[in-house]
Amino acid sequence: MRVLMVYPKYPDTFWSFKYALRFVGKRAAYPPLGLLTVAAMLPAAWDKRLIDLNVARLTDADLRWADYVFLSAMEIQRGSVKEVLARCRSLGVKTVAGGPLFTAEPETFAEVDYLVLNEAEATLPAFLADLEKGCARHIYATGARPDLSLTPVPAWELIDFRDYASMSIQFSRGCPYDCEFCNVTSLFGRKPRLKQKEQLLRELDALYHYGWRGSVFIVDDNFIGNKARMKGEILPALIGWMESRRHPFTFITETSINLADDEELLDLMRKAGFVHVFVGIETPSEESLKECKKFHNLHRDLLAAVRKIQNHGLQVSAGFIVGFDSDTPSIFERQINFIQKSGIVTAMVGLLNAPRGTRLFERLKQEKRLLQNFSGNNTDYSLNFIPKMNPQVLLDGYRRIVTTIYAPEPYYQRIWEFFREFRPARRAGIRHLRLCYLTALFKAMFYLGVLDKGRKHYWQLLIKTLFRRPRFLPEAITFAIYGFHFRRVYSGRG
Template identity: 60%
Template sequence: MNVLLIYPEFPDTFWSFKHALKFVRKKASFPPLGLLTVAAMLPAEWSKRLVDVNVARLTDENLAWADYVFISSMVVQRTSAQHIIARCKKAGVKVIAGGPLFTSEHEQFKDVDHFVLNEAELTLPPFLEDLSNNCAKRVYSTSCFADIRETPAPLWELANLKQYASMSIQYSRGCPYHCEFCNVTALFGRSPRTKTTEQVIAEVDSFYRLGWRGPVFFVDDNLIGNKKRLKDELLPALIKWQSEHVPIPFNAEVSINLSDDEPLMQMMSEAGFDTVFVGIETPDADGLAECNKKQNKNRNLVEDVRRIQRAGLQVQAGFIVGFDSDTPSIFQRQIDFIQKSGIVSAMIGLLQAPAGTKLYERLKQEGRLLGQMSGDNVDGTTNIIPTMDADILRDGYKRILRHIYSPESYYQRIKTFFREYKAPKIKVRFTFNHILALFRAIYHLGIVGNGRTQFWKLLLWTSFHRRELLPLSVTLAVYGYHFRKVSKLHVL
């Protein structure tokens, strides 16, 4: 059996980093973790090939070789997934589809032969058994959650790791919080399930043996969902692993209550974590109450961010405008919060309602849905009818992006961040690509860029005040270049 695993293309989004990746000669941020994990669950005797169209072209020869195509997709990859399925249909290759897009919208894909939905650990085995008996159904789904202690390590050897800027790994699924706009609990539940420490270390070892020495992203929706197990088991093991190998940096998604636990932050830093993404959403108390973001309420969020930064963890964050409780004052309040907190990578989006969320169901009952969401957090679209005038909302949103990603505001925010930030304990290994990236940054940002004056002022300020952070200042400057490109493409 010849199986072709295909991963659709990501459009030009905030998190694609397409414009930044060119500086380090990489084609994509991450390899397809879910698809490679599914590959490890398929029969060992099957021949398997991966085509990630973010890094390689899908050819007619690829499709001619395949007996079956397995495709996994996120919502933001919908357009590319549709094109790939159409090509498979034309080539006469049967398609098996899974992942978040199809779990939410499988009724929209008439040309897919079989859907393996929800968690593949539960739905893939019965499909494979039926397939071997020539009686495979069209849809396999479940309302149960898998024991991920049984999940195999991904088949990293199918991917060309040199094409990627970072690796990815999963420790847990599920989140203890239930924010109205988030579909994580619908997909994975509210009780975080974790892999064993031995599993995680084995996965780190697997791509380390393949030569990987770059950053690694823990894709968990909330790494600290089970604090006790994280502190008692995983972090001590990662600290030990780092001491015995060439250290590699980690980053993760967490909730803001990380700032309440100084020992946990210190352990994360010692284990190699240097960046965390936090869902801030809004500085407005009414907005937080509306979306059930209870973990963010009754806090000094700016000081929470600073405590995390002072522990050696850069804070990236997500923000939303368009809550029912928002008034036109929210736009300046978001700008002020982002600038004051020194959150350099600030993702701002209009409120969207993913299928399966409490928000989706509420707005459906109110007759305020506008169809499918794009899946892109920063393209200036929404699938809901807001209570605020739509033109005021859209103009205010554009004003936020124009301000926070203007070179003057962006570079000032880096300096605000550096004044608080404790340099991480794990030092990034410099490669020839990093040297090339520096020269590209000097040319694109310091010679021909619109913000070249601010770029050189930042490097000069960093050289005098935080010289050890000079490489990070260049990295963040490159990120800003990408963010400005994306913002101009979609909404400015």
């Protein structure tokens, strides 16, 4: 059997880092972890190839080679999915599809030959067995939450590591919280399911074996969903693994803000090599936090929590949302002020949207406020529901937030605010200096220091960092490049 794994293309988004990646000569931020994991579940005798449309072209010859094309995608990739499916159909190539997009609305993808939905560990074996017997059904779905001990090491041999800025692995699925706007719990449940520490270390061994050195994104929706196991078992094992190999990786992950409540956990994460966490802050408005059921963010000093995490050597990036029913026009200035004071350099501010599978979607459906234009991208000035606030006031206020916080002067000021609070660990491991970093330095000096309209603020930051925080000079250049990307993304919208 010849199987072609195809990962659809992302549009230009906040998280694509398209314009930043050009500075380091990379084509995509992360590899398609889901498809690589599914590939490892397929029979070893099958001939497998992978084409990530974010790094390579898909030719008709590629499609004609395949007996089956496997696709996985999220909502934001819908346009690319439709193009791939149309090409497969025109060439008579059978398709197999799964992942969040297809699981959320299988009824809209009648052109897919086989829909293998939910979690592959639970549905793929039955499909493969029926396929071998010649009686495969159109849809395979289940409500089961499979044990992650069934998950194999991803088929890393299918990618070219040079295409990507970071690698990614998964340690757990599920989140103990149930925010109204989030579909994680409908997809993966509220009880976090964790891999065994031996599995985690095997996956790290695989990346190490293939020669990867650098950033690894642990893609869990909430890495600290089970704090007891994390502190008692996982992080100590990770610390030992990293020390024995002289710290070949740095780790990025997603956590909830209550990470700030646990000094022991913060210290262990820093020792294990974590340098960056994404946190869902959403809003400084207590009324809006109550509305969206984000209770673990309530009754706390969010600014102090962010600073505490930064004080422990972890950079905080965060998600923010405007458009809650409880929001008033004052929310726009409140969001700007909070973000500037927090020193959160990468602040993803989006408009509230209601994905399928969320309690928000069901509530708005009952209230007859849903619209049909959900893009999967909450930074593109689109809404898929009728807000309580005047829509034009909401859109204008949102535009004011993103154009303000990513304008050169406030953006570079925020970087410095972060440097004031950041206390990274001094690492004894190997520093991985690569040619692409030197290339990025010279490109940044030219594009940001000469051509960019914010060049004055760029040089002010670099000179100030060089004299007062010289250790942070690499971060200063990296953040300046990120800012270039964010300004390009937002300048082309609205």
